[in-house]
Amino acid sequence: MAKQIVEVTMPQLGESLVSATIDQWLKQPGDSVDMYEPLCELITDKVNAELPSTVKGTLVKILAGAGETIEVGAAICLVETEAEAEDTPAATSAPTIQQPVQSQTNARPTGVAAAAAAGFDANAPMRARYSPAVQRIAAERGIDLGLVTGTGEGGRITRKDVLEYKPGAAAQSRVAPAAPIRAPRIAETSDLPTVVVEGATAPGREYYIDVTPIRNTIAKNMRQSMNEIPHAWTMIEVDLTNLVQLRSKLKDDFMKNEGINLTYMPFLMNAVVSAIKEFPIMNSVWATDKITVKRDINISMAVGTEGSVLTPVIRNADQKNIVGLAHEINDLAKRTREGKLKLNDVQGGTFTLNNTGTFGSVLSYPIINFPQAAILTFEAIVKRPVVIGDMIGVRSMVNLCLSFDHRILDGVICGMFHQRIKAILESYNMDTKLY
């Protein structure tokens, strides 16, 4: 069984994606590749992903270097698949058949003067495979196939190539072979440029940062949201003293039992989801002539990294309890920071939560995650003197800020929604059970 060169192509990573950028190659020519082993890392508008190999074999040639944006379906590298049988049949009389395809440096036909072949792509894996038609025509016309330029796949000489071959053109083609149908891309392994030219035009006083695909997507979405959605904003204070105590009571056991930290996020998410259940209009999208209310409550959760912010989605959050939410939040946050989100993880959100308190903010004005109807932020919990009745007490207070689409929602409904969240959060007490 002869070895075979297989093209690995850019897969369709999502319904709407037409291309992806190669971030870096994890394999180099000569490396052996297993089925599904990651070949390279890809950047798309939505997520970063590793590209698993579709074949087992040896990477022969990289067709698209790091930083290049490749259309879906286009080849990005060549992999030589393993021979299936160990012992290939003994040499036959046709020299072309036993010509090893795997040899990168010597893929030209045997018996051809080195000078004559010098102009051809020595890497062309199909250079020495002649079809019956090519052999017949070459024999009839006495054409030395070693002199013919191949324009077919992998440098193969096509029937047209022989039919159109003129002996006089040999000398010329030796110098400049005709361009193949598809010009081979040169695999330059330049790194994805991040920070480029410093002070080339304005000496030293400014420098440029390339916009990454993710930065570009964030910019596009933010602009679209601000342009299309008339934002309105409101905030309430919530007394979390009981919840703070509850958490400190539970957190050690939780760590022991579940292996993850118990944060405030699952409590908040649980409260928000319950409130959405009561006010389903919060879970909707403006559709010009109507409002689409979503039955599935899929909570987008903003997770920041140094260079970007992503919103992985917790699906059907209303069907999960606090423990389940804690696990899912932990898993998504971890995978976001490690850059291991899948496309599916970031699609389908219907309402967004942003834990802005983690970076110390006590007040923020969030931009709605387009095309959703609202976004809620959870600010830092701070101890403050609070008047209760006629007394002053030290309480753990938090601000919840809500930006909403004023085409869909008004102050009254948002106020009720807000109050409902507040009521739930303040109803947690030392007796609340997680299981």
Place this chain on the structure above:
Amino acid sequence: MAVIEYIEAIRLAMKEEMERDGSVFVLGEDVGKKGGVFGTTKGLYQQFGEERAIDTPLAESAIAGVAIGAAMVGMRPVAEMQYSDFMFPATNQIISEAAKIRYRSNNDWDCPIVIRAPIGGGIFGGLYHSQCPESVFFGTPGLKIVAPATAYDAKGLLKAAIRDPDPVLFFENKKCYRLISDEVPDEDYIVPIGKANVMREGSDITVIGYSMPLHFAMQAAEELARDEGVEAHILDLRTIQPLDREAILEAAAKTGKVLIIHEDNKTGGVGAEVAAMIAEELLYDLDAPIRRLCGPDIPAMAINPPGEKHFLLNKEKVKSAMLELARY
């Protein structure tokens, strides 16, 4: 010349043949008063009466059997199977009776019937309304099978089938019914059975097929000519039994690179025979392995849209197969 729909071409062929020859009549489920579930026989009942546009019980075996009996005593029946999927109860009549009468009776009897049946998917019809049963009947000597892709061919081939002295299966593509319109002459004409047609001249690759997928190939060919400089030569078989051997070999030899397309499954399909024919006679003209792009070998076309899309050919699938072959 008028541009008319594929379905109208079929209807006109029956109407004109019934006007021309009093022994021609149609029969099938709901072909009379209702004019057929797709409207293919619309108006025939009103024009020719209930004896020449006969509503039958839901019994395909009886439809074929009655037609065969009538044909043997001199009538020219055109029997309709509502969907080709429902045709299987009639296979015994078709294969063991209609196809063999002339041979069995040493030429004393003949059986000039036409059996029309809509084939193909793409209408969200699922398992029972999407099948391509060509391969079930293909390879049965004594049967002729036609499968037109254009309105012109549909009309001309149906007329030829009605006038043919032997049984002809007429596989019309239901997706083509209202999707495909082209110029059809006003005057009487036939398209001879057994003759393929070059739909497009080209020198880089040869595409051979029949019925609906050819339209994908034609669209893909225009795009490939414009964007890639690839000129495709496209052959419409029109008749799949007997195959037009000469035309197939000529088209294949023209480029040496052959792609065969059809919606019926790949294994045991018409394409297999076409490929074998080329392999038998044209080895030294071949410049690439013969390729086939067909429906997958799975039991049925799914009714869910992604499943149906996966099963069916489309312009993109055909185009990428064509381009791949052109680059080979």
